[in-house]
Amino acid sequence: MTPPFRVAVVGCAGRMGRMNLTTIHATEGCVIAGGSDQPGSPAVGADIGSLIGVDPLGVTVTDDPVELFARADAVIDFTTPEATRRHAGLAAQAEVVYVVGTTGLTPEDQAVIDQAAIQTVVVQSANMSLGVNLLQILTEQVAKALDADYDIEIVEMHHRHKVDSPSGTALMLGQAAAAGRGVNLDDVACKARDGQVGARPRGEIGFATLRGGDVPGEHSVIFAAEGERLELSHKAGSRGIFAKGALKAALWGRGRHPGLYSMRDVLGLAD
Numbered sequence: 474m475t476p477p478f479r480v481a482v483v484g485c486a487g488r489m490g491r492m493n494l495t496t497i498h499a500t501e502g503c504v505i506a507g508g509s510d511q512p513g514s515p516a517v518g519a520d521i522g523s524l525i526g527v528d529p530l531g532v533t534v535t536d537d538p539v540e541l542f543a544r545a546d547a548v549i550d551f552t553t554p555e556a557t558r559r560h561a562g563l564a565a566q567a568e569v570v571y572v573v574g575t576t577g578l579t580p581e582d583q584a585v586i587d588q589a590a591i592q593t594v595v596v597q598s599a600n601m602s603l604g605v606n607l608l609q610i611l612t613e614q615v616a617k618a619l620d621a622d623y624d625i626e627i628v629e630m631h632h633r634h635k636v637d638s639p640s641g642t643a644l645m646l647g648q649a650a651a652a653g654r655g656v657n658l659d660d661v662a663c664k665a666r667d668g669q670v671g672a673r674p675r676g677e678i679g680f681a682t683l684r685g686g687d688v689p690g691e692h693s694v695i696f697a698a699e700g701e702r703l704e705l706s707h708k709a710g711s712r713g714i715f716a717k718g719a720l721k722a723a724l725w726g727r728g729r730h731p732g733l734y735s736m737r738d739v740l741g742l743a744d
């Protein structure tokens with residue numbers, strides 16, 4: 474009999490952490506190897522079952538990621554950029570499949586993840602859902618088909634607790650639009666407008682950010698020209714879609730060669 478696939482969750486007391494635990498618990502062939510949260514978190518020392526509303530599982534939340542990585546086949550990380558930098562190094566040492574969903578990463582954070590991917594399998598995406606990965610492909614195709622007479626604006630809305638802006642997904646969609654147009658996003662992005670900013674420059678890719686309530690994530694890419702407007706949209710109804718994608722990525726990564734992969738690879742959508 475194949476032994477169960479042991480999946481650990483770092484940041485397991487967070488919104489996505491709990492959803493990841495629930496998804497692993499409900500998936501045949503997978504077991505929760507354990508979970509960590511930051512030192513001082515009230516969850517540390519609690520039985521993991523209590524975090525997801527099931528009977529005790531006999532595994533407690535730790536604040537020591539080193540011992541956690543040692544007993545896992547895969548680790549799922551939706552935490553903060555600072556924590557992710559540390560986790561990426563540990564994943565490389567332990568050679569576990571490392572799935573990263575954390576957003577708001579700086580180029581320095583990304584370099585640490587890229588380095589880890591030399592030693593182990595890393596799957597990283599700012600959005601783990603099938604729908605958004607399809608939206609990314611559609612955005613690139615539409616941007617390629619339309620010229621700069623079509624102004625591109627990306628609108629996103631998330632819950633009031635989200636700390637980074639624009640969302641990682643909005644930036645990922647911006648990258649797709651820029652790639653379709655054959656331009657560099659950093660050269661054409663406008664991430665905020667306030668006051669007398671003047672007329673919209675041709676070719677700009679604009680971002681608008683809404684925050685409020687408990688919205689898990691909504692994104693629209695708008696192509697607006699004189700006389701017509703094309704809009705591509707995705708609405709996440711629950712965080713379950715991201716957790717399902719993250720676990721799919723962990724299972725997909727089992728036995729693969731070290732490298733940096735995306736959800737497009739996992740979903741078979743890569744070129």
Ligand code: NAD
Nearest residue numbers: 484486487488489510511551556574575576599600601715
């Ligand atoms: P959250 O604040 O609810 O959860 C983060 C958790 O990480 C908290 O429990 C926090 O205590 C913990 N944490 C912080 N530092 C830690 C450390 N050093 N060690 C262990 N745990 C630590 O946030 P969230 O809404 O769950 O989102 C987390 C991240 O995931 C954000 O960057 C968000 O943008 C991203 N996200 C990505 C996707 C995707 O599909 N890629 C989807 C949703 C959210």
